[in-house]
Amino acid sequence: MDGATSSMMVGLLGVTLYLRSYAALQAGILPAYNELYPLLNIAAAACVLLDLQRTYNLPSVLIQISWIIISLAGLYRLRRRHRLRKNHRRRLHVYEKDYLVETHLQRCLFRMVTEHAD
Numbered sequence: 001m002d003g004a005t006s007s008m009m010v011g012l013l014g015v016t017l018y019l020r021s022y023a024a025l026q027a028g029i030l031p032a033y034n035e036l037y038p039l040l041n042i043a044a045a046a047c048v049l050l051d052l053q054r055t056y057n058l059p060s061v062l063i064q065i066s067w068i069i070i071s072l073a074g075l076y077r078l079r080r081r082h083r084l085r086k087n088h089r090r091r092l093h094v095y096e097k098d099y100l101v102e103t104h105l106q107r108c109l110f111r112m113v114t115e116h117a118d
Helices: 003-026 036-052 058-117
Strands: none
Touching: 003 036, 036 058
């Protein structure tokens, strides 16, 4: 296999990644809020960019670079959202523990007061 053929195979792999990930997204197999979708788009664009070195086409290069930038921004947003949710759940868990401890202490104090009142 010569360089041109291997380059074309990489480009075809990129096209396949684009089409399969988009089809999976539309079919509901791959959720849009999953990190896999932007990662597949980045890989697909990188593969097509590698093939574009063989036959340079400025509009195609620009769209692939744009696709990578947009996918990186989406990946950043997903990871940031995940991190914020994780911190929020952690804070809720701490508040819940505080509430349970407070409620337990109130019950103990109530029992002590009512036992001594008898």
